[in-house]
Amino acid sequence: MTSRATPDDTRKRLLDQGVAMMLAGGYHxxxxxxxxxxxxxxxxxxxxxxxxxxxxxxxxxEHYLAPxxxxxxxxxxxxxxNGLEALSAYFEDLARELExxxxxGGCLLGNLMGEIGDSSPAAREALGKAVARYRxxxxxxxxxxxxxxxxxxxxxxxxxADILFDGWQGAMLRMKVARAAAPLRAFIEETLRGYCGAGSxxxxxx
Numbered sequence: 001m002t003s004r005a006t007p008d009d010t011r012k013r014l015l016d017q018g019v020a021m022m023l024a025g026g027y028h029x030x031x032x033x034x035x036x037x038x039x040x041x042x043x044x045x046x047x048x049x050x051x052x053x054x055x056x057x058x059x060x061x062e063h064y065l066a067p068x069x070x071x072x073x074x075x076x077x078x079x080x081x082n083g084l085e086a087l088s089a090y091f092e093d094l095a096r097e098l099e100x101x102x103x104x105g106g107c108l109l110g111n112l113m114g115e116i117g118d119s120s121p122a123a124r125e126a127l128g129k130a131v132a133r134y135r136x137x138x139x140x141x142x143x144x145x146x147x148x149x150x151x152x153x154x155x156x157x158x159x160x161a162d163i164l165f166d167g168w169q170g171a172m173l174r175m176k177v178a179r180a181a182a183p184l185r186a187f188i189e190e191t192l193r194g195y196c197g198a199g200s201x202x203x204x205x206x
Contacts, residue, residue, distance in 0.1 A: 011049045013039040015063040018056060023105040027057055027116050027123075057116070058126035064108045065130045069137060076141045083145025084197055087138070088188060091168070095184040103175050109134075110169040135161045142196060150198050160196050167191040 017038040021030040032046055032053055050056040075090035076083070098106075109130055116123045138161035145151030151160075167187050174183035 007049070010039075010041055010045075012063075014041060014046070014049060014056075015060055018060045019064045019108060022057070022060060023108055023111065027112055032056075054120050054122045057112070057120065058122040061109065061112065061123070061126040061130050065134065069133060072134075072137050072141075076137075076144070082148045082150045083141045083143075084148075084150040084193065087141050087145070087164075087192060091184075091188050091192060095181055095188065098172070098175065098184065099181045103179050103181075106172040106176060107169060110172060131165065135165055138164050145196075145198075151196055152198050155196075163195070164192060 014035060017035050018030065021035060021038070033043065036043055036046060046056075050059065071093070072090050075081075075086045075093075078086060078089070081089065109127060112123060113127055117127055118124070135158065139157040142151050142160050142164075143157040146153050146157060151157075171183040171187035175181065
């Protein structure tokens, strides 16, 4: 006897498929009919779970971000690592995952910011909140590293977290073009360890 799927199960399947398809083909390239078919949800049922495709996209952003926040939180909580080591381990893990996936997909946040960030109010709000939550967790790791003496103390942790987020997005774009992990490794070595690490030279005039 099989148990029937709950509404939450069905909603999760739709979001799982939506995230995968948006990573592969973008927001505009993702059709609701294809999402429903892949999730094995009857046609016409979509609007039982989401008011519109725009709301679906906004919810997909939150759904996509949740495991990254969990992984980053786990990396920061792992014993035996200081803040810099924890952040390095987190980004190195992401780099290995992207390499294993043949450098496809990238980051849904960055992809959607470029595609619909200026045309969909709901998506723009969801993306802004997602970036802020991610930035704040990065900043917490950097602030801890400052206390531990492994992250430079002459820069604000939140400002450095913004640099890390923006730099990682840029590295993933370069990764797609190069079809190589080199931009990701350069980000980890030069931006995270080099710029944010303790002992980084202060810029002239700073």
